[in-house]
Amino acid sequence: MQAYLPVLKRSALFKGVAESEILSMMSCLAARVKTYEKGEMILNQGERVQDILLMLKGEAHVQSVDYWGSRSILGHITQGDMFAESYVSPNSGALQNDVIAVEKSTVAFFDVRRIITTCSAACRFHQMVTQNLFFALSEKNQKLVSKIRHISGRTTRAKLISYLSEESKKHSRNEFTIPFNRQQLADYLSVDRSAMSLELCKMRDMGMLEFDKNRFRLIETSGAEYEKDDF
Numbered sequence: 001m002q003a004y005l006p007v008l009k010r011s012a013l014f015k016g017v018a019e020s021e022i023l024s025m026m027s028c029l030a031a032r033v034k035t036y037e038k039g040e041m042i043l044n045q046g047e048r049v050q051d052i053l054l055m056l057k058g059e060a061h062v063q064s065v066d067y068w069g070s071r072s073i074l075g076h077i078t079q080g081d082m083f084a085e086s087y088v089s090p091n092s093g094a095l096q097n098d099v100i101a102v103e104k105s106t107v108a109f110f111d112v113r114r115i116i117t118t119c120s121a122a123c124r125f126h127q128m129v130t131q132n133l134f135f136a137l138s139e140k141n142q143k144l145v146s147k148i149r150h151i152s153g154r155t156t157r158a159k160l161i162s163y164l165s166e167e168s169k170k171h172s173r174n175e176f177t178i179p180f181n182r183q184q185l186a187d188y189l190s191v192d193r194s195a196m197s198l199e200l201c202k203m204r205d206m207g208m209l210e211f212d213k214n215r216f217r218l219i220e221t222s223g224a225e226y227e228k229d230d231f
Helices: 002-010 019-025 112-116 126-151 156-171 182-189 193-205
Strands: 032-036 041-043 051-057 060-065 071-077 098-101 105-111 175-177 209-212 215-218
Touching (some): 071 182, 112 126, 126 156, 156 182, 156 215, 193 209
Antiparallel strands (some): 060 098, 175 215
């Protein structure tokens, strides 16, 4: 765990906790580490969890697959991100989605009961970690609201505009790289990949944006043209 101290310190769960204190809390929180190969399932739909997971290295997708095999990407997990916290409540039921590694990934597991219960050693920063967990849940809820806003657009263009606009705000600039390839972006926005690619080309031809693979540059326009719902 020593090698991942910088990642733990930057994470929402250990925000404000000194590195020396983080190390001393690892046994208190029953921390353990596991590595997954690309394409390997980290968590499976139907599984029950009692741990909060934190991505130490790598990336993963939260996804759902319907009866006919169609996939939807619900979230993207990167280094330092916490996940599975929504399912640790005794009444939250089994996982409704899969979490799959999109590259070789290392994950830390923390027993949620150890987090919400003060240990006998009375760790000085234990209360701070519990508070951080609450704030992280609030932030995760905001991300889910954003996701709903993106996919609730009536058209593929509306969904793209919503998503790319938010990415621009997140990066505080009009040029940025998104964490998805074309198929993954289509799965995330719940649209057909071919239709989405066609729409991106239309938006490029209209002078709304430029793109190269997963890198985008948004261009200011009068807005009059893209308000037309002719697609």
